[in-house]
Amino acid sequence: MSIPVSAAASAYGNAARLIDDSARAAAGVAAPPAAGAGEDFASMLSQAVQGVADAGDRSDQVAIDMLEGNASVVDMVTAVAETELAVETMVTVRDKVISAYQEIMRMPI
Numbered sequence: 001m002s003i004p005v006s007a008a009a010s011a012y013g014n015a016a017r018l019i020d021d022s023a024r025a026a027a028g029v030a031a032p033p034a035a036g037a038g039e040d041f042a043s044m045l046s047q048a049v050q051g052v053a054d055a056g057d058r059s060d061q062v063a064i065d066m067l068e069g070n071a072s073v074v075d076m077v078t079a080v081a082e083t084e085l086a087v088e089t090m091v092t093v094r095d096k097v098i099s100a101y102q103e104i105m106r107m108p109i
Helices: 002-027 041-068 073-105
Strands: none
Touching: 002 041, 041 073
């Protein structure tokens, strides 16, 4: 019976790494220094969501700057594209996590 438990733990660990890596890449944040730092899934998920929110905030600020004449159209399009990529990445990761959870729930005990 330890095989399904370790498979479930492995699936959760892989999903957590995938969310963390995707969110960091989308937000342009450097990777953490150590893989085994003891960070739990909830805090990684919170950081990923915060990274997407920060990308949206940067996009909003560039839009305001553009309206004030302090930013170019290229800056605006780039900021919106980065935010769109971050949101799409987060949605894709969410779908993968849900799929992994459903697969784990179908495992016999």
